[in-house]
Amino acid sequence: MDLPVIGAHCSLLTCNELDLLPLICVCSQRFCKKHIAADAHECPVDRSAASASAVSHPALKRCAVTSCGKPSLEAFIQDSSDTTNRIPALCSRCKLAFCVSHREPASHFCPAPSEEEVAQASLKRKNEAAHAVLARRFPTSSAVTGASKPKPKAKVPTDPKKRAALRKIEVMKLRQHALPVDAKASSSIPPEDRLFFKARTANSEKDRLSWIRKSTGTGRALDLLASHFGMTATDTRPLQLVKIDDAPDVEPQVLRNDLSLSEQLTDGDVVLVEVLSSITAGR
CATH class of the missing domain: 4.10.1110.10 (AN1-like Zinc finger)
Structure with missing residues (x-):
């Protein structure tokens, strides 16, 4: 062999x-x-x-740890999505790519799953196995049941420590997968000068993972995001950016266009592009 x-x-x-x-x-x-x-x-x-032609080559993916500048173990894979005859070098918990020094969960502060999360994961696997058995024995009824059952929404942890750990993971994912809001933005802008956030509209099915230069004004960011979502502002239908949070105890915050986006957002925040309502305009 x-x-x-x-x-x-x-x-x-x-x-x-x-x-x-x-x-x-x-x-x-x-x-x-x-x-x-x-x-x-x-x-x-x-x-x-x-050097002129080197600009066209994509930059190597760095380790997901913000303070580390080493390439990740997936950096030299031509197509990281191709898992044929290989096991992706990703963390088994957060599914992110790290360098050799930070590949172990303990070395990049990957939060350990709680007993409740372990129990939920075990219950989910059992339910999936049961659905698979039903699908083989009763294909028609299982298909109808699966189609009528809505997809549950992910729960936001109430424990502040767990929410902080979850946010760290979300920010690390943003840093790896975010796209520039401004198409003219240079890829040479260092990560510390970028603001990483999620953008959505009332009708969008999933968030747009985005980054923008921290010095960009909120008004300029609003114009760029509206263009991405195919929205046009008019005198009768002005647009605004609203900072939102999935936690039920956090109120939405309308962003001011006369300030920079980084003065009102931090990495990992979620913004909603929406039409300015008459109620908001009258405040």
Whole structure:
């Protein structure tokens, strides 16, 4: 039985070390971490000429830990969605990608599931197994039952510590999957200068994971988001941004257009793009 080929040998003839995570240079050769630098392997490519084309290459996905700048274990996978003949290097709890140093749940402060959550997960698996048995034995009745049963809405934890831990996970997911609100925004904007949030409308089926430069004004952000959702503001139907929270004890907050978005939002917040109602306008 042949062993699977993992990694690659360093292309430098005097090294030839087998590296499990080889790095690819702009000259298309693979090197170990000791010889990836241009002067370490006498790279034949002119870096000044190659820098212009390097902008078109997607940036490597970083570790989901905000303070870590290392690439994640999924960074060098050409298509991370393709799981054929491989197990994704994701945390088993929060399903995010981390570097080697932070891959264990304890090293990236991944919250341990409570006894109630473990019991709910076990009950869910049992229910799914029971539905599968019913579907095999009574395909018609099970299909009708499944179609008529509405999808339950995720519960918001009431414990402040659990809500804070859940928010940290949501922010980490936002940092990995958020898209720029401004299509002209440069990908070179550092993460610390970006505001990560979720945007929705009253009719949208799911939130838009977004980021915007922190210095952007709320009025400008409103125009960009309205364009994304196909909404147009008029004199009779002006638009506004409202900060909302899924927790029942938090009141919605209408954002001021004369302030920047970062002065009124923090990472992980949810904003609603809506038509300014007559009740709100009269306040």
